[in-house]
Amino acid sequence: MRIPLFPLDVVLFPGAPLPLHIFEDRYKKMIGECLEQNTAFGVVRAQQDGLAVIGCTARMLRVLHQYEDGRLDILCQGEQRFEIEMLDNSLEYLQADVLFLEDEEETATREQRERCAALHFETMELAGMEMEATHLSLDGPISFQLAAALPADLGFKQQILSLRSDAERTAHLLQFYEAILPKLRSSVTTQKTAKKNGHIM
Incomplete structure (x- = not known):
């Protein structure tokens, strides 16, 4: 076509x-x-x-x-x-x-979707990204919806778009969150510690 x-x-x-x-x-x-x-x-x-x-x-x-x-x-x-x-x-x-392109039938499990959503919202919050009020149903695939809002480079997003199953996309998203969250958590902790320094308690 x-x-x-x-x-x-x-x-x-x-x-x-x-x-x-x-x-x-x-x-x-x-x-x-x-x-x-x-x-x-x-x-x-x-x-x-x-x-x-x-x-x-x-x-x-x-x-x-x-x-x-x-x-x-x-x-x-x-x-x-x-x-x-x-x-x-x-x-x-x-x-x-x-x-x-049609997706292959393999989809992520409910447990994987729940974990992916939880890590996504933590990532967005720690990164200081505004989260629009969108309905997220865990009864079906959510990988496209999460990837669209993700604060990631376009190369990674292009890779997600190219994957042919929801299970693959969800697995890649989980790897992304698990790699970036320790850095975000550490950064937030450092900022909180810095704010306390020099303050009279």
Whole structure:
């Protein structure tokens, strides 16, 4: 299937929100056609050495604001992962023939999801990240939802997006939390100790 592509310095996950400000003429045209035809477009990470092979389609939920000069503020949501098979430069904007990816059936256990969620919220709190009030159901896979909010570099997020099962993604997330949390805990303890120094008790 051929879809329009929007290369961005971002990794989009299925179900994740994506607000965009559209200002380039080629992308105003692309988004206009997607709105008219009610079709999705592909978001793929733009890297120094080219485009990532795995991306995620974005479905436009609504137009937030339309400017007089044609610029747009839109709200999108990640929908379905894909793998680029061939690029097409024949139009003003980039297109690609893609293969949509389905997950393998192996999912994380309830215990793994509970541990992953607990470590995620501790990581976010210690890192001083604001946590939006989102519903997190532990009755099903949560790896995409956690990865989307994670304060991690895009290389790691791209790796998570490329994994083909929830069990694999959850295992990678657990390894990430277990590696970063000791450093965050130590940093917070050091800061608390420093604040006490020099204070009259």
